[in-house]
Amino acid sequence: MRKLVILALAATSLLAAACNTIEGAGKDVKAAGxxxxxxAKDAK
Structure with a gap:
């Protein structure tokens, strides 16, 4: 049971980190766009 709790905590931590990474990547793409x-507007 203890191993299951540790595994669940580790998975939750990884998912939270992935969400932050994806959010940051989205902001970078938006800034580039x-x-x-x-x-393009300045070139007109």
Whole structure:
């Protein structure tokens, strides 16, 4: 039973870290898209 609790805690920690990583990646992609959009507007 103790091993199961430890395994569940480890899995929860990994999932939480993955969510933060995906959120950060999404922000980076959004920032890059905004930069491209601004450059395109400036080129007009």
């Amino acid at each position: 905004t930069a491209v959009e601004k450059t």
